[in-house]
Amino acid sequence: VNNHTLNLEEIVENIQPPDQKIMKQAREHTSRLAIPPRALGMLHEMGERLCGITRSLNPVMDAKAVVVMAGDHGIVEEGVSAFPQEVTGEMVKNFLAGGAGINCLCRHVGARVIVVDMGMKADPQSLGLLTNDTFYAHKIAPGTANFAKGPAMNREQAKDAILYGFERASALFQEGVCLLGTGDMGIGNTTPSAAIGVVITNASVDEMTGRGTGVNDAGLQRKKTAIQKGIDINQPDPCDGLDILSKVGGFEIGGIVGCILAAAFHKKPVVIDGFISTAGALIAHALCPAASQYLFAGHCSEEPGHKTMLKYLGLEPILNLGLRLGEGTGGALAMNIIDASAKVFREILTFDQAGVSEKKS
């Protein structure tokens, strides 16, 4: 399956943290703006981090793209989702027709939508979908195995998912994309995400597991049982990101991991969306802690474990609007705020330039 230019070790070795010296220069610039000290709060921190990430005091965030990774999950056999599995393919079709939430919000913020079949059960051709520069097929398998009974995938498949995500995102950066968002589609995928959250943050299954698309009380119980069973049977090693991804993860989550590593590798910011993308970020952090410094947390999901994940990664969510759709929607909406933070940094005049009197001593 694997035929990738770089291997995972080469990628990880070449990721450096954002440039602290440029971030210091950026903070000095902010202190000269004709506003009360740091009066635009988090927008300043975001803008300065964009400087450190891009190694530039002129951060520009115009060309945006969201990659929506799609995959199916054997774990749905355990009755963990409120929606039938065919919805994964149906929604991918909807994404390519432009009718979904992610399409609406990407049009709104001026972002391209790229969809990747990383391993959904449906055959794209039977859905009438052709691959093109908006839709890519890299079906590792038609859905993962049920991780309550054994590993979701093998280690080579996990590596393949990450490396394909890396290459897809790298191609976008090479085409000029300067701000990338990650999205997901996969019925049942809050279940592997919660399992990843439990293994990496050491939170309890109860704390990490929510209702996803809206499972009822009995389904929530089945979901918790399946997650605990999966962890007990597979014993994923909390220090080995690849082990966790292969044992309790998903193909689309692996693709998201690859996108995040690509952003860090290419010195570009990446906006993660909600619970599933953040599970990907946890894996990326396990593989390469420095990569998480390239992350922006688009929003805080309604999924209860999301806060714990974000806290573990040291990320402050940009938006908190009670979203729980996935697809990349929260990250897409937050791209507008990230773009604004770059403009605040670039465009507001200093006291000197504007001829405004400074604070009284």
Next chain:
Amino acid sequence: VNNHTLNLEEIVENIQPPDQKIMKQAREHTSRLAIPPRALGMLHEMGERLCGITRSLNPVMDAKAVVVMAGDHGIVEEGVSAFPQEVTGEMVKNFLAGGAGINCLCRHVGARVIVVDMGMKADPQSLGLLTNDTFYAHKIAPGTANFAKGPAMNREQAKDAILYGFERASALFQEGVCLLGTGDMGIGNTTPSAAIGVVITNASVDEMTGRGTGVNDAGLQRKKTAIQKGIDINQPDPCDGLDILSKVGGFEIGGIVGCILAAAFHKKPVVIDGFISTAGALIAHALCPAASQYLFAGHCSEEPGHKTMLKYLGLEPILNLGLRLGEGTGGALAMNIIDASAKVFREILTFDQAGVSEKKS
């Protein structure tokens, strides 16, 4: 001074709450979208409220404008601000040159900036500023009187400020603006705003008073003392919005009140910014409770009393990014989210339209 088409009573009498029947139809539409039930959280509530406000199931929020009301404050004599009073005029000049935070964020969200001299101390001509369709002069007086020693203005001036704000905003709506933001510039204006907050919400001076642009401990104490003195001397009537505005308010705050009433009168949404705009909203609510149903709270300010004000008005802030700049900046940034909520309502396909399977029973 007064030569207005409508008087305040006529305006208030003609304000009706948003249309509940259309909002119910809007909620029914949302329930058919191909997403888990209400999975875009607050975006749905916002979009449905836009339907009720505009009396339409096709809310469009493209043409945006922010009105920045400028005025000076006699209360600065009491040493309540970290910045010298000449900054009000200097910043107005900066707004008209396009170099301030509000210019940057309005360009970003595609909103026009309109600046009004409601009563700043500086003479616009001596600053080299000409009135045009971006800058209007309606200087009621060169700053309010020091309200720690008596009323900030008389009742006729308060009415004039509101009616001029009403007419300015009405003109924008008649030109096609569909989403209005309110902004402010006035050194010292967190002091009258806190006084208004105390009188209307019944919170304590301690709870309602913050550091504004960054006053030090001694200045904060002077500010609290001045507010208490102003309330004790003037005894504003908590049930009479005009009395409160005239005794402890400001000309730019009156202008903001007028903008809010105009939005409600013309059935348009209005985004308030932070502490000063919300003080204006409290006065508008005191004059006409139904008007507050046309409000969107752009963000939660760092000014500590702002949460109390928003709670009093029953408003949930859209953004929470630690902003405390004023000028209308938080409201401007939130316009993008409001616009997104209208598109979410209009553009996401239903289960039927998208051919997506519904939730399992």
